[in-house]
Amino acid sequence: MATDTRVLDDFKAAILAGRYAPRQRLVEAELCEDYSASRFAIRAALQALEAEGLVERIPNVGARIRDIGIDEAVEISEVRGVVEGLIARRAAERVSAAQAADLEEIGASMHAAVAAGDTGAYGELNSRLHSAVREIAGHDKASDIIARLHGQMVRHQYALSRVPGRSSVSVHQHQAIIDAVIARDGDAAEAAMRAHIASVIEALRATV
Amino acid sequence: MATDTRVLDDFKAAILAGRYAPRQRLVEAELCEDYSASRFAIRAALQALEAEGLVERIPNVGARIRDIGIDEAVEISEVRGVVEGLIARRAAERVSAAQAADLEEIGASMHAAVAAGDTGAYGELNSRLHSAVREIAGHDKASDIIARLHGQMVRHQYALSRVPGRSSVSVHQHQAIIDAVIARDGDAAEAAMRAHIASVIEALRATV
DNA sequence: GTCGCCTATATTGTTGACAATATTGTTGGT
């Protein structure tokens, strides 16, 4: 169970990659074939994924991919906003000179990606920035929660990245976060992060 | 598994009631006896409780009650602070007249409990206040996270309630939260809640 | 006497078969 973490990892990666449709039924026997694992291992994985909010299970009926609608995605983002705000504040309080340089470099690359119209690269940099800030903050509990919430959001995240002109708006918000962290201004960093997520929520509502 | 929710509920309640010591080993066979359940059901419960952060499992070795130290308790409280802040803000935006009256009544009871020196009643009212605010906010995702974090904190929560003079300090903070929510002032409600949790963190650090 | 190895024991991990349950399809009646 804990031994065979491979099944869970692969399965989770597949869900996060969007390889399963929302509300798709997950029959244990089929999953056994797909991941060439025993039903035992599959059940353990399903239970773990249920706890992570990625899978929904109904007793005696079966499991399915949880469908997270816009309303729930907004709620998730609201929580994410305040928790990432906490992280940004902590990052501003603890950032080192070397880390500050890293952030500045990410910011420069972002501007370059926007100028080149490379949305793929921008999305990649977006992830890198958020994870860099998390690392600087060094707040395990907050990072865990963000990871969990992010997992539930992947589908909408993907939809967001395809909204045209989105990156040219968010690049300034990202820069504001970077500037505040480098300036070691906790209040400003939290405010910038919250403003950024608020804008994400707005865009999210617009994708309906 | 999902059928026999009784085992999980009882077991979880026992942990939350502090009936198991931190780092206490949880041998599956013993738990089978205690809850007169099959090993199968016990394993499912253990896995669920691991996901909730109440139990820690090491492959091929076994499960034990997770020991949450002061440092981690502080981190948990920091996250709790911002998420409860969000909840308080939402509550202020959505509170109805009847709900406002309920809050005021809780506040009055709190003052009375402090005056009477009844720490038990005060603790009870504390829970009631926070859960009333959660209900007013109607933010499922935030409430879920708070519930999970609270579960991990029970031990320290108990220690806190026994700090002498703690209630006479916190009663004013609680009143500030109530006032802000009733005034429908989101900013003030969030600030009051965060100040309250900050004070809890301070007290937490002092219990070492 | 102490260190390392080895065996014994306790405990968890895994499997396959079986039971319980829900869903689907079919048949007969009106």
Place this chain on the structure above:
DNA sequence: ACCAACAATATTGTCAACAATATAGGCGAC
């Protein structure tokens, strides 16, 4: 043609026995 009851199937839930692994205690060598 439609509905209800029933049978057949698919799927999950549960169990008890077995395998694998880690821990603890004892034995011998130095």
